[in-house]
Amino acid sequence: MTSSGLNKFDANLLKIALTLARRGIGLTGPNPSVGCVIAYGKTIIGRGCTSINGRPHAEMVAIEQATRHYLYQTSVKKEKITVYTTLEPCAHDDTSPSCAKEIIKFGADRVVFLLKDPDERTHGKGVSILESAGIDCVNAKVYKEEMLDTVSGYLKRKKENKPFVSLKIASSINGKIGTKKGESKWISGDLSRKKVQLIRSNHDAILVGSKTVLSDNPRLNLRDEYQNIPQKFIFILDANLSIPYSKELKIIKFNEKEKIHVFTKKNCDKEKIKQIRKLGLNLIQVGKKKGKLDISEILLKIGNLRINKLLVEGGSSIWTSFIKENFFDEIIIFWGNNILNGTAMPTFNDFLPVNTRIKGFPRLKLRYIKNWGNDIEAVWQPITKET
Template identity: 30%
Template sequence: MTDHHAHMRHALQLASRGLGRVWPNPAVGCVLLNEGRIVGRGWTQVGGRPHAERMALDQAGGLARGATAYVTLEPCAHHGKTPPCANGLSEAGVSHVFSAVTDPDPRVAGKGHAMLRAAGVVVDEGLCAEDAQILNRGFFKRVTQGLPLVTLKLATTLDGKIATGTGESRWITGAFARRAVHLMRMTHDAVMVGSGTVLADDPDLTVRDMGPVHQPVRVVVDSGLRTCPKGRLGQTARQNPVWILHAAGADGHDWAAAEAELLAVPLRAGHLDLRAGLAALANKGVTRVFCEGGAGLASALIAAGLVDDLVTFTAGAVIGAEGLPAVGALGLAALVDAPRLRLVSQMAVGGDVQTNWRFD
């Protein structure tokens, strides 16, 4: 008896290889099974082409005829740079398609399933749907809300501090936690920090010690362009993209000369409108943003309801009241007004503890 769930889980594992590498496209996986044997498999490639189905079909060749396909997202139905994958599956002779979830993109949105059925292909929808929805939450949010998925990362002591009173923060957490952060950067389209973090730490924000990998866009929220392009970000902007969210008319440092991309964002109550800033990123195709602070940006994003996931790395250390808090002021007067999160998972990472939370 065929274990349909196992084959779709295999396709989901393949799809996850595309996270952070395929935007603005979704990360999709496809497995082709013929007479109980896997004859083709694929996942969306860097930049979004070729699609997972095309990869699997090319690998299977003639063995695709009569095969069953397990696809993590409804096959596309529109002509873009490549023909519709729904046509490709039916023309190759695939007889049965298990599809995890419907594509919310208006160009697809049920049309791919309809094309397959019209061609005589049996279609079953909803297999491992929840897992598929979680995998592509960023893509779905960009399509339906015009915003990217935002994951906020905080590395703190047991008492919630990110630095000593003098600003010393390297390193609160250990090497294993820092490596886990690099893995997370690799699965996001963009890494975002505030100008205070750039001024204090002169970060690089690239994925390091992972071999040759696709690098995320590095985004700085810097309303007045007060950060200097002579730092690490500016020196490497020609190799790995740097985007600056700033206020219109800002007359600070000239990031354009470093070949950074400047994105003007309106102000709200004297500060950058972060919702508008994230919408600007989504408009450029970004689906997943990994925010690494600092405290002011973290509190502003939380207060605006713009954080989807929170990842904390907690070290077995205590700094005390003179230390710098991980999150700035939220203006709360009552405990009932405090944002509440749902615990997703927790694990030891070296000598630290990683906890994954979700804002529902």
């Protein structure tokens, strides 16, 4: 296997494969979203991305298309066939034939991929299977950041058994998320809220605190052009089961009940538990840490449900708990074009001692910024050794 020998055509086709991979982020769980392009000489004869819920894989979709292409059907194979894929082709054939074996059957001469699959069933084995059949494999060292973006949730879960966590916040210009009385509709404008639909679709699950449910009665579903996308998992943190769960609650009305999970403390009211289960919701009891539900335990339970990307939609107390414990991978903030009172609701509560010096607070790396009409969207990520 080589990591060099890439020409401009290879680099361009890998870029197309990445664009295909981006399409599936949040839709292919528990599998990663992969993009694949197949070239016969310099002609693209097949393209694919991982299908909804993870199967068939991108390579299989591209192979299926390529086998119907007239060049593949009629040629006497004058040109070489190269498979460009964002992730190492899988080696395991427990539920469907392995992509590595199917690529051999298909007759490819070369495979160019961006990242070795961390899944132990494939890691390095996909390449070995291909190479033992005489196929030239190239692990291309290009587009690292773009590639990691397409599989951030999958990599996090494989490494830590916890999902990639995005905190999503809508705030006023002066960092307030609602009035003192708790009104927050609507701090951001229509265009920002449309973008939030896309952000939801790019995640596998949404998490909110009990007070947000009590004060906003949010739907948390996918709407408009996103309405046909499979429903996301929903997690509610409600230690004391203070939400009056009923069919009238919008989260229950607008989402599949079996995908709603309520996290609560151990030993809580048995009657309430019975009522929640009767409604068809899932209930998960976890321990407490410093008087609050243990976020680390919650994230591990969410990881066990094979959730790759989790969108935390508030409110302040919940975001603060995630910040305090350093359990976040990005913060997505929409600043609406309004200014609220100084006593209105802050984005975060205190999470470090009040006498902490500026240098003691976290600093983040700006990854993205865009305006939506009069609003601004910014994405920040923690600064790590790699960044």
